[in-house]
Amino acid sequence: MNILIFFPSIDNGGPTNVVLSLLKGLNKNKNINIHAVYFWGDNDNNLDVINSCCDSIYKLDKVNLKSLYKLLAIIKEIKPDIVHSHCLVPDFFNYILSLCYSYKSVSTLHCNLDEDYINEYGFIKSHSYKFIHKYILMKINNVVSVSKSVLKAIPEVKAKTILNGIEELKTPLYKDNLDVINLLYVGRLIKRKNISFLISCITEINKIRNKKIKLTIVGDGELKSILKIKSGKNISFIDFNDNPFACGVENTFFINPSLSEGMPIAVLEALSLGLPVLLSSIPAHIEINDKMTDGVQLFDFNFESINNAIESMLIDCNNIGYRNKIKSQFQDNFSLNTMSDNYVLEYKLMLEG
Structure with a gap:
């Protein structure tokens, strides 16, 4: 052939x-x-x-x-x-x-x-x-x-x-302060990805709920300089590179607040590492959720929904072998x-x- x-x-x-x-x-x-x-x-x-x-x-x-x-x-x-x-x-x-x-x-x-x-x-x-x-x-x-x-x-x-x-990633995740909730976004910094909304929500959660949430944004795009100005001390930016998950820690949740996707590769990469993912409730993300019985929490486009998704994921991650279940289900559906x-x-x- x-x-x-x-x-x-x-x-x-x-x-x-x-x-x-x-x-x-x-x-x-x-x-x-x-x-x-x-x-x-x-x-x-x-x-x-x-x-x-x-x-x-x-x-x-x-x-x-x-x-x-x-x-x-x-x-x-x-x-x-x-x-x-x-x-x-x-x-x-x-x-x-x-x-x-x-x-x-x-x-x-x-x-x-x-x-x-x-x-x-x-x-x-x-x-x-x-x-x-x-x-x-x-x-x-x-x-x-x-x-x-x-x-x-x-x-x-x-x-x-x-x-x-995708091919399963082998990127090692380093240990960090377990009292901190680490969120990671990897992707383009454009309007469709809805990162301004995400920054606003995380800033609000840290302020009102007094949570310790760190958001790391890995990527480049036309909105990068504007987003940096809007961000507070708990939000950091890293230029896109060939190993974007190298900054990930063991207690990381991957998050994607996008308004539209086909079938997002970065989300699949996160699942291949056994990272739990928080995803906006758009059709492509719902399809991923339908395939995964573990490791996915959906949220609507409002502050309260993101906060609830984080809380639910924190509870789920206490289960023994949770990340290995995520990896196994990734292999079954998205390898x-x-x-x-x-x-x-x-x-x-x-x-x-």
């Missing part, structure tokens, strides 16, 4: 991290030849992973006709059975070339096109991009969504759901092998069809 994986960037981000996990999983299957194509990015660690998993790797130029012709030449050279694209521009190229070259095409949909696009691109661009992307997805042979919730914006598109999976095995099955069904 000859598979070409086509994605936008090798820089860290949700779709890139899913692709890296997929490549690692597919690489374990000796009956699959893997080829990777991307547009941009400059991350040597990610590039090393891709090189270690793939028979060949290609970098395109800017999004233009030259890149389209180059991709066509690559396809003619490697003769893929399947071209698997991720995100809008690769999906567009995949669809165009599938019209003139014989292969099976598949796209993975990583986000809710309504919620993510409007936060990322604004009102006018978001509606244009959604219209284009939806049209392409309706024309591509096969579509896979990373969660059921991302399909709500495009009910016209027929898709299967394969939940994201790299589970995801890659599901994709291999989907590839086989496509070729048989």
